[in-house]
Amino acid sequence: MGITVPQINFSIIAPELIISAFALVVLLLGVFFPRTGKNDYLGYVSLVGIVVAFLYTFPIMGKSQYAFNNMIVADGFGVFFKVIFLIIAFLTVLISIGYARRVDIDFGEYYALIMFATLGMMLMAAGTSLITIFLGLETMSIAIYVLAGLMRGDRKSIESALKYFLLGAFATGFLLYGMALIYGSTGTIILEEIAAYIKSKPELLRSPMIIMGIALLTIGFGFKVATVPFHMWTPDVYEGAPTSITAFMATGVKAAGFAGFIRVFFSALGAFQPDWIAIMWLLAVATMTVGNVVAIAQTNIKRMLAYSSIAHAGYILVAFVAGNELGTASILFYLLVYAFMNIGAFTVVILLGKRGEENVLISDYAGIGFKYPLLGASMTIFMLSMAGIPPLGGFMGKFYIFSAAVKAEYYWLAVIGVLNSAISVYYYLRVTVFMYFREPEREITGLTFSPASVVAVIISVWGVLYMGIFPSDILALAQRSITGLL
Amino acid sequence: MAENVVMLFQWLVFLGIALVCIFASIMVISNKNPVHCALWMVLTFLATAGLYVMLHSQFIAIVQVIVYAGAIMMLILFVVMLLDLEVELRSRLKFLYSKAIGGFFAVLLMLGIFYAVITRVLKGNVGSFTPEKVSAMGNVKAVGKVLFTDYLFPFEVASILLVVGIVGAVIMSKRREARKE
Numbered sequence: 112m113g114i115t116v117p118q119i120n121f122s123i124i125a126p127e128l129i130i131s132a133f134a135l136v137v138l139l140l141g142v143f144f145p146r147t148g149k150n151d152y153l154g155y156v157s158l159v160g161i162v163v164a165f166l167y168t169f170p171i172m173g174k175s176q177y178a179f180n181n182m183i184v185a186d187g188f189g190v191f192f193k194v195i196f197l198i199i200a201f202l203t204v205l206i207s208i209g210y211a212r213r214v215d216i217d218f219g220e221y222y223a224l225i226m227f228a229t230l231g232m233m234l235m236a237a238g239t240s241l242i243t244i245f246l247g248l249e250t251m252s253i254a255i256y257v258l259a260g261l262m263r264g265d266r267k268s269i270e271s272a273l274k275y276f277l278l279g280a281f282a283t284g285f286l287l288y289g290m291a292l293i294y295g296s297t298g299t300i301i302l303e304e305i306a307a308y309i310k311s312k313p314e315l316l317r318s319p320m321i322i323m324g325i326a327l328l329t330i331g332f333g334f335k336v337a338t339v340p341f342h343m344w345t346p347d348v349y350e351g352a353p354t355s356i357t358a359f360m361a362t363g364v365k366a367a368g369f370a371g372f373i374r375v376f377f378s379a380l381g382a383f384q385p386d387w388i389a390i391m392w393l394l395a396v397a398t399m400t401v402g403n404v405v406a407i408a409q410t411n412i413k414r415m416l417a418y419s420s421i422a423h424a425g426y427i428l429v430a431f432v433a434g435n436e437l438g439t440a441s442i443l444f445y446l447l448v449y450a451f452m453n454i455g456a457f458t459v460v461i462l463l464g465k466r467g468e469e470n471v472l473i474s475d476y477a478g479i480g481f482k483y484p485l486l487g488a489s490m491t492i493f494m495l496s497m498a499g500i501p502p503l504g505g506f507m508g509k510f511y512i513f514s515a516a517v518k519a520e521y522y523w524l525a526v527i528g529v530l531n532s533a534i535s536v537y538y539y540l541r542v543t544v545f546m547y548f549r550e551p552e553r554e555i556t557g558l559t560f561s562p563a564s565v566v567a568v569i570i571s572v573w574g575v576l577y578m579g580i581f582p583s584d585i586l587a588l589a590q591r592s593i594t595g596l597l
Numbered sequence: 598m599a600e601n602v603v604m605l606f607q608w609l610v611f612l613g614i615a616l617v618c619i620f621a622s623i624m625v626i627s628n629k630n631p632v633h634c635a636l637w638m639v640l641t642f643l644a645t646a647g648l649y650v651m652l653h654s655q656f657i658a659i660v661q662v663i664v665y666a667g668a669i670m671m672l673i674l675f676v677v678m679l680l681d682l683e684v685e686l687r688s689r690l691k692f693l694y695s696k697a698i699g700g701f702f703a704v705l706l707m708l709g710i711f712y713a714v715i716t717r718v719l720k721g722n723v724g725s726f727t728p729e730k731v732s733a734m735g736n737v738k739a740v741g742k743v744l745f746t747d748y749l750f751p752f753e754v755a756s757i758l759l760v761v762g763i764v765g766a767v768i769m770s771k772r773r774e775a776r777k778e
Binding site for chain 1: 713722723724746747748749750751754755757758760761762764765767768769
């Protein structure tokens, strides 16, 4: 009996291949050409790799081709997310150059792990079988656990890594168990075959086994995107991890979690939509409310941004509940604009620190607006965008999400979302108030701005403004990306 | 008649393995000496391998013994010996509310499983690899064939996953050279 080799189509996984190859190159460069204290060149090599992968992402756009026995697909949805992840990875590496040296973690492994994590995210978005999605998630998570704990001299960093690792491993267990139950009841791990099997056997809709599986999947993905009953780890982990990695986690991991969430729930379990909507509705309301209310009380900017990231996951869940075409497109739009504004805000946090003095308290921001006018203005733009003030990108993102909810007739959800958005204005504006209207209690001096981070701030400001003023292009792109998914 | 005897025998073997499995698992989590826990865990793994054999999956049974009972338990024992666990040994079992709540949910879940098994509401789909087919084909061949054809891509991704794991373990445990001064 011969073995039939599956059709191998490397062009479909070209971005993944390039990212892995560059990750390995950076890993080896870091080992064989270590330039102690001057490892910034590794960051530039990573940037080249990300840009090359980016260029190879576009040829596969709109192909909708399966490869490797339906394990992975190159469709609009996957490509859109790959673009988001590559932008996030690009900005993360950019802000790491300089910062990584400051906190003594600038070795080859640091950049290699960022790229491996990006690879995992891309697999989560492009995977069309439960096993590919799971392996992508694990690749991403393990790289992030390590990245979170790289500052080994810092107790908080160690705490962050350990907490994330233990809880993350537990959540992975839930996810895997859920996948196993779904596999057990449908006999396949290919998402579309699962959907077809459920369609052919309507009695499965009441099968406790598969419903249990869906519940466990919700917990697993809900943990990764930090929705409310599963959010406990977020503030501690975000606070302790190196700030560049916090930015990466808050944007990349969340986007990847939603990519997997949407892919599995919409293409495989679409028949169960009436069942999961009630749960998602509750999750969305709880996530938005808890995130926003607790964020008000924070004094540390990294913790505040952690709670704000929980709240943003809640807004995205609103669109998830809406479940219509506009809703899904608005999730893609929102995740992109969220990447720009969040990484931008964390970059400002990085720029305001120096070796041995990170200045992460909100009170440290007093007087910054006049001392560093451009930095203050950028931070104001990011905060206003997160609060959802027009004409910035964050406003358009929320506008699309809430209109999707209204269109799907979830009026209460939209109302609660808008109220939450109003609450959030308080704590976002508080940062601005500190920057412009408070006298500094102590002088922050001797800041050296790394040019790469400044470039990252400029790109983020541009992204937030562009998506706020000309949102229709990107929304149209997002709408085209999701055809065939719903 | 002969078939009935075979059935009875199989059932008895299953019962024995299952009881050993449950007993050993309880010992793993209730024992305070970590080395004893690890040894009970070896027994759990071996009993699970027995269950795989009964399901006609000899290959997975052997892998279970080699990888889990052999390699992984070895590592766990090493780590246990390298760490100082005296404190753990001397501490008393304390009553905690979290434990009580956890126990309550564990019992609840167990009753759920009992209910599901007794009423047989859980019906899964039957895949293409039935025990007869696997026996005819040979276990190793069946696993190898799907691994390198259908699951080629996940198989390769798993190698990246392992690289990430190894790099992570090395970087977290490596002695860091003094950088400044």
